Amino acid sequence: MRIGIRMMMVMLLLACLGVAAKEKNATPQFKTAEAKHFTQAEGVELSPAFGDYFYAELREELKKAKLASEVIGEGEAVEDADAPQSIVVNGTITEYKKGSVVKSALIGFGAGLRSLKMDADVLRRSDNQHLDVVHVHVKIDPRWDEKTMAKFAAHQLVKEMKAALNTQAK
Amino acid sequence: MTSAVRFTVSLFLATFFLLLRASAAGQDPKPKPENTISVHLGEPVPAQKFANPPKFWISDVIDRSGNPQPMLVLKERGGIFLDRQPTVIVREALEESLRAANLLAMDANSADLVLKIYLFQFGLAQGSQLDFFGKVEFTAMVKNLKSGESLEVKAAGTSIAKVAVRKKNIQKNVQDDVEESLRDAVRNFLRGQQLKDAVGALRKSTDAAPAPTPNP
Secondary structure: OHHHHHHHHHHHHHHHHHHHHHHHHOOOOEEEEEEOOOEEOOOOOOOHHHHHHHHHHHHHHHHHHOOEEEEEOOOEOOOOOOHHHEEEEEEEEEEEEOOOHHHHHHOOOOOOOEEEEEEEEEEEOOOOOEEEEEEEEEEEOOOOOHHHHHHHHHHHHHHHHHHHHHHHHO | OHHHHHHHHHHHHHHHHHHHHHHHHHOOOOOOHHHEEOOOOOOOOOOOOOOOOOOEEEEEEEEOOOOOOOOEEEOOOOOEEEOOOHHHHHHHHHHHHHHHOOOEOOOOOOOOEEEEEEEEEEEEEOOOOOEEEEEEEEEEEEEEOOOOOEEEEEEEEEEEEEOOOOHHHHHHHHHHHHHHHHHHHHHHHHOEHHHHHHHHHHHHHHHHOOOOOOOO
């Protein structure tokens, strides 16, 4: 019985190691990825610094996700040969609610949370074809900084984008 | 009696430490060799390929950040300072990369296009409390001396680095962060579509202009 459990644990460990090694060795799906500054819909009141910080976080998350061999800056030129294998990520922040510390403290259960909604488009660089559309909704404690929200939003956006693009590739 | 003495001593010590902290907080950090970092580009950034490669010359780098202490990168924990002015660092980074791509002229007279750089941000910007947010932002006025025409090219570079607890690690992370954002900004400028368009338009205007007729 004990030997059986040990064998199962060893097999599970080997399987995990195999998956990790496969992910490490996987070649990026695209040659370049360009993130653009997201626009803000009417009525969204976020500081201009938020846009810059979110852009930086998005680029950082794209690098970590290893979706592309190179994450380029906004407006950088790409070789014509690489354009069909390159993506551009742009989007719009559609809704921002500041939240309420009082509601969050008194009611709880998700009331008064700070919330952010955004839509992102992933386009192929050569022909502007939509490869994916991602909708992200992030909620955080109203006492936290809006930049922390940008960090979470960028992380979630890239995670969902990667999952969708990987499914399409299969 | 003993408790009263203990209370008085505790009160005295608390007041002393509070006053000490307040006086320390009021003092601005001073640059010392141990809190000064040296920011370099490292390897030159490869520039984009132009159909007819022009020669650039950097005439001026002007600080437009409005920062009264441009060399102070981080005020907390005794401060972190740059060893040179940001304008000097940016000029050096651009010149290195242009020289490596054989796009740097020997002097202003032999240059096809002259660059005047306006530096708007260099160092750390306001980020979340969980990391350091490095940002370098500048605008270059690209001028064709022959036609007198000029066009504006914007460039920005960002980088995110982890925060640290130890002073030594903070200094290292900040240095890496600023270097990475500088590299990113130089790359954004040299490989940008804006520069490509500006060079194309400015050189076109020179080619289109009639050649000066020799005096009889």
